[in-house]
Amino acid sequence: MLQRLREDVRCVFERDPAARNTFEVLTTYPGVHALLIHRISHCLWHHGLRWPARFLAYFGRWLTGIEIHPGACIGRRFFIDHGMGVVIGETARIGDDCTLYHGVTLGGTTWGRGQRHPQLENNVVVGAGAKILGPICVGEGARIGSNAVVLKEVPAGATVVGIPGRVVTQRGEDEARRERMARRMGFDAYGTTRDMPDPVAVAIHRILDHLHTVDQRLDENSHALRTLGAAVDDSRIREVEAGDLRDLGLRAEEPAAETAGTDSGTGTDNT
The missing domain is CATH 2.160.10.10 (Hexapeptide repeat proteins)
Known part of the structure; x- marks a missing residue:
């Protein structure tokens, strides 16, 4: 229990x-x-x-x-x-x-x-x-x-x-692939479909397709360059996880907060 x-x-x-x-x-x-x-x-x-x-x-x-x-x-x-x-x-x-x-x-x-x-x-x-x-x-x-x-x-x-x-x-293989990528990035885009009149859902699907294509092309190019003798890393790219994005968001907010504190302390008017 x-x-x-x-x-x-x-x-x-x-x-x-x-x-x-x-x-x-x-x-x-x-x-x-x-x-x-x-x-x-x-x-x-x-x-x-x-x-x-x-x-x-x-x-x-x-x-x-x-x-x-x-x-x-x-x-x-x-x-x-x-x-x-x-x-x-x-x-x-x-x-x-x-x-x-x-x-x-x-x-x-x-x-x-x-x-x-x-x-x-x-x-x-x-x-x-x-x-x-x-x-x-x-x-x-x-x-x-x-x-x-x-x-x-x-x-x-x-x-x-x-x-x-x-x-x-x-859902075919394309939808299943989008679902896996969406889960890794920490959001749920797979509850909607291309047939639904939702421009946000369509945009998200296009972003997921683009990311998948970029990953695939980068992997193919790295392997090709390695075959030609170039000193490139052709190991598998680590998948982005939702936690990575959350950590990045926190780090991005900290400098902004410090800047805001500095402006308020000096009395500078940026408007």
Whole structure:
């Protein structure tokens, strides 16, 4: 249980830039509270203690605004951002590394018993207000757009938008490459697609493509020069990580702060 809690807290820092420290996450994030309560109620449910499990889930709903049935199966590193209004039904199945935003419903379309709620495979992201209804499967790595209503199976890697939900794109190798580069640089550009009318998303995609091309060309040129006898370093270029950019930003701000302090001390008016 403690190991799971550590994973749950760590994934908050990976997916929410507003998270500052562990104490803040543990005390003010309703998604973490709802998941912790569900872990306990789910254990009670499978040990036959149905009423205590339902009552604990009811308490969690009152505390967090997130309703998770004790019978729902949830994988590791699950993150509910904001969380208010999220509903997860009894027979829902959620894989590892999934993310849900506020107002999401994983609901049923029948009153019959048996499997009647959706299954989310690993690495699925569901946008705010989306509704996924019925015993359908959302494939690994799929993205469900905000306010979409999904009633049919979703292929792995697809992006679904609209009412009723329709697949606007399926990610190929290019999209997967952009996703990997975006993650290394510390931002999430892979939730949008070229088909969406978002100039910022299109610009980010072009930047990612350009960076990939520059890396590839530089690597090829270095190998060619080395083959011709030039004393160049043709070792693999170290990949840029998000921490490198954050450190660079901090160092860049320090001189500016010192300059501002000097100006204020001398009373110089630069306007």
